[in-house]
Amino acid sequence: MDSNSVSRRKFIGVAGGVAAGAAIAGPASAATKKPAAKKPAAKKPAAKPAAVNKPGSGVVNYWNHFTSPVERSGFEQVTDGFKKDFPAIDLKVEAIQNQDWMTKYITAVQAKSGPDAIMVTASRIADMVRIGGLASLQVRSDAWPTLKSNNAEGAVKGMQYLGQQYALPCFIFIDWMYYRKDFFAAKGIKEAPKTLEEFRLAAIELTDPSKGRYGFALRGGSGGWGFMPKLMTAYNGPIVTNGKCTLELDNAIDALRFWVGLVTKDKVVPPSVLSNGYGQIMTSFKTGETAMLWHHTGSFVEIGDALKYGVEVATAIQPKGPKLTAGLTSPLGNGIFKGSSNPDGAWDFITYWGDTKAQLAFLKATGYFGAAKPVFKDAAVTGQPAYAPALQGLQENWNDYTFPGYDNWMTNTCLPEFQKAAGGKQTPEQAARAIWTELREVTGTN
Known part of the structure; x- marks a missing residue:
């Protein structure tokens, strides 16, 4: 994370007092005798600080x-x-x-x-x-x-x-992936893919449109904006460091070619991909329309209610790109x-x-x-x-990143540019350049 930790302060009350002593004059005549110094009053203990967190109602x-x-x-x-x-x-x-x-x-x-x-x-x-x-x-x-x-x-x-x-x-x-263990076994695929290329090849192998089955439940509709930063980080390493864009255009292009290619070239996703949000990708996976799903642990119980872990479905860390994993x-x-x-x-x-x-x-x-x-x-x-x-x-x-403008950049630049490319209205290269340019603008990178 970009933020630095702040040391925890301690709130303590300190009470103190001052010992006082009387000033004693030497022997003198009544005419020259100085009045005795007054004994200073002892200080009252300091009040305890008010409670910071009070019970609510x-x-x-x-x-x-x-x-x-x-x-x-x-x-x-x-x-x-x-x-x-x-x-x-x-x-x-x-x-x-x-x-x-x-x-x-x-x-x-x-x-x-x-x-x-x-x-x-x-x-x-x-x-x-x-x-x-x-x-x-x-x-x-x-x-x-x-x-x-x-x-x-x-x-x-x-x-x-x-x-x-x-x-x-x-x-x-915690990002991870679900995969249909039974579908993998039927195709002779012995383990979950560890790299993005292994993932792509497995998705191709598992796709059979004649049976209404596709290798991957890609979220190309509502909520799908977060996958572009994940893919670009997997290809590039951190895309923002100390508030400035560190994404190389070539790496952005490779990431978009991969993600768009799953739709346009490899055709391993359902035809409804560009309108598929959370509900659609979950339903497609649970019903067997798709064989792999990228999500996070928050859907563990939902998936387990529909499929048996260890028999029909299994979990794995998300695949790794040239630099980092595609999960955050x-x-x-x-x-x-x-x-x-x-x-x-x-x-x-x-x-x-x-x-x-x-x-x-x-x-x-x-x-x-x-x-x-x-x-x-x-x-x-x-x-x-x-x-x-x-x-x-x-x-x-x-x-995950926390820089200002991050959420808006994902929602209003990353997803629309991907959708245009996946829908054939522009090339992956054009989408990548638009996303890269806007990221530099958002982060004030010259």
């Missing part, structure tokens, strides 16, 4: 962008536990579509009327802070030692901007909206989900790995062999 309004049934069901596990532990707080939840998130957030900031607690992703944190709707949590988090003692360092840093803590992590996106890790957390009418209640909620108990409940219901280190060692993880690639991904995946 009342209504807490919270915004998130959970939209899938499994996510919502898992989130209910969190909110039910919170209500039991914090009965004085009435949590009101509003779910917002991911594609509408920033528009609604900007409107709330302009109107100075938003929620109390709010979901924050690493890819958006810089923009959300700069727009002005996130309150700094530095003082509160310094007084909450659990943040750094209990959570993975990368997750904590991913919720910072310019050295300030603006959100508390509650889980980590990225924390998600919660912050407090600037101007919240109930910041103490909001803090109670985001610290509840920022600790092990709630994160384990969410993992068991969905597959999302918590940011708390005890989650990684829990039997729910260590006792499930299919989670092994996720632990591997924590070591080998690269950390």
Whole structure:
């Protein structure tokens, strides 16, 4: 992550007193005797500092962008536990579509009327802070030692901007891939692909349009914007370093040729690819229309409800490009909206989900790995062999970018340019140049 960690301050009260002594005059006549010095009054002990984080009560309004049934069901596990532990707080939840998130957030900031607690992703944190709707949590988090003692360092840093803590992590996106183990066996493919080229060849081998089967569930519609940065990083290494573009145009071109080629040349994806969002790629994989799927651990339970792990489906780390893997890790957390009418209640909620108990409940219901280190060692993880690639991904995946303008660049440049190329309206080279040019503009790179 780009942010640097900030050392935790300690808040302590110090009481002190001053010993006083009387001044004693030597023998003298009554006429010349000086008045005795007055004994200074002892100082009162210094008052203890006021508590930084006070218990909350009342209504807490919270915004998130959970939209899938499994996510919502898992989130209910969190909110039910919170209500039991914090009965004085009435949590009101509003779910917002991911594609509408920033528009609604900007409107709330302009109107100075938003929620109390709010979901924050690493890819958006810089923009959300700069727009002005996130309150700094530095003082509160310094007084909450659990943040750094209990959570993975990368997750904590991913919720910072310019050295300030603006959100508390509650889980980590860990990219990996699912593949139909039974389909692989039928084709004599013995293991999951380790490189992008092996992945492409496996997708070709597994594709049979006459049977309505395709090698890969490529997400070319809503939500598909994040794959271009992943592919370009796999070919280039980091595409932004210290806030400046380090993406080479030739590497951007190679990445777009690969991704677009899966659609136009290799034809290993369903014909509906350019309109396929989350629901479509999940359905295509679960029903056997597609043989491989790139996603993250958050869909583990959903996939397992439809297919049997170890028999029909297996998991693997995402394939590696010339420089890095095509998968990332990225924390998600919660912050407090600037101007919240109930910041103490909001803090109670985001610290509840920022600790092990709630994160384990969410993992068991969905597959999302918590940011708390005890989650990684829990039997729910260590006792499930299919989670092994996720632990591997924590070591080998690269950390998501957090530079200002990142989310907008992905959404409004990367995806549309890919779609135009995959739809035959421009070449992969033209798409790559447009994406590369805009990235340099966003990062102010000459």
